[in-house]
Amino acid sequence: MAGMEKVVHIIPLGHEYDRAVKPFEDSNADRVYILTRWRDPSAAVKMVDDQRYYANKVRDTLRKKDIDVKCEPVNLFDFLEVTKSISRIIIKEKAEGNRIRMNMSAAGRLTSVAATLVGMHHDVQVYYVRADGYPDDPDERKKHGLSVCDSNEITYLTNLKFDMPDPIGMNILVFLCEKGRKVSTRDLLEKLNELQVDGFQELFYDNINLSDDDKRKDRNKELVSRRIRQSRQLMKLNKTILEKLEKSGYIRREKIGRNVYVSITDTGTYVAYLSGLVD
Known part of the structure; x- marks a missing residue:
């Protein structure tokens, strides 16, 4: 049936x-x-x-x-x-x-x-x-x-309960595992955008198509606005996702120059494989 x-x-x-x-x-x-x-x-x-x-x-x-x-x-x-x-x-x-x-x-x-x-x-x-x-x-x-x-x-056997990442955190671990290398926070923002995670449906970069002299003031205003919104997205990424994963020992963050790079730990790799989402 x-x-x-x-x-x-x-x-x-x-x-x-x-x-x-x-x-x-x-x-x-x-x-x-x-x-x-x-x-x-x-x-x-x-x-x-x-x-x-x-x-x-x-x-x-x-x-x-x-x-x-x-x-x-x-x-x-x-x-x-x-x-x-x-x-x-x-x-x-x-x-x-x-x-x-x-x-x-x-x-x-x-x-x-x-x-x-x-x-x-x-x-x-x-x-x-x-x-x-x-x-x-x-x-x-x-x-x-x-x-x-x-x-x-x-x-x-009686099943034990494990404290695992939420679905967004798990997707980040799978992404890092499949990349097999350090990735930038911009890479992570693009992944969250691809997943259409709330708050990351639109990304804000510095490249703005307003180059005419008459629009310079508008361009600068828009640039400042985008940088503020990008800063908020980075803060949300760090505070609501990466800090949890790092505290659990699943990832490590490293600042190189002005950029922050993220890599997966051995523990994080095991957790990613448990998800069944790793190719």
């Missing part, structure tokens, strides 16, 4: 099988995203082959349950890439009105941390599949993956 809520699971997957499929013994899903590193030419061949084996094994098992399975190639050792990939999936699925669940236990520790943070930030249900034991030989490992999960015991 069109518009009906779907249940969607996201599974960053390492060399696991039981931890990925056990939750579907007691409940079902409409769609599952498997995040894998099975198409990474920079990774060791053995690692990619093993990853492909478990991804295919999990995919085939879930498809037999009539679940729509999508395999997304992701470098699971890159924290920011994992963060970005999961965030974009969540935003897409939420926009369609679907309910999302995150399995944070079927990959390595770094990936699990990223998955948990992303899931909590976007307020989706994050869960952990408990291991009852570990394989003793290669055949057992091929059957179960790195963990044996006989009991199918699942722990649901």
Whole structure:
């Protein structure tokens, strides 16, 4: 039925099988995203082959349950890439009105941390599949993956609330992240103008097309007026947006000559990637 809520699971997957499929013994899903590193030419061949084996094994098992399975190639050792990939999936699925669940236990520790943070930030249900034991030989490992999960015991995590920037601040962080360099306050004013943020729908620069001698007085008057309005815009930018971001440790400001330049910090970069808006 069109518009009906779907249940969607996201599974960053390492060399696991039981931890990925056990939750579907007691409940079902409409769609599952498997995040894998099975198409990474920079990774060791053995690692990619093993990853492909478990991804295919999990995919085939879930498809037999009539679940729509999508395999997304992701470098699971890159924290920011994992963060970005999961965030974009969540935003897409939420926009369609679907309910999302995150399995944070079927990959390595770094990936699990990223998955948990992303899931909590976007307020989706994050869960952990408990291991009852570990394989003793290669055949057992091929059957179960790195963990044996006989009991199918699942722990649901309580989401923490993070103090994140408002939408305007987040857009500024994404802009800085994508630029990858210091930008001037004029660049930021132009970005706010592009976003049509209240108070920045019109920008006021010194270049005024009133050059005739008869209009010199009017030109000077207009120039003063524009400089006053530009000064107010800069004050609003600094007081209502940049000071908040700097206080939270997301950006740094630096005065070079007469100009102020703004750059994103490592913390700000993580927050930008959490937004799911970074290309």
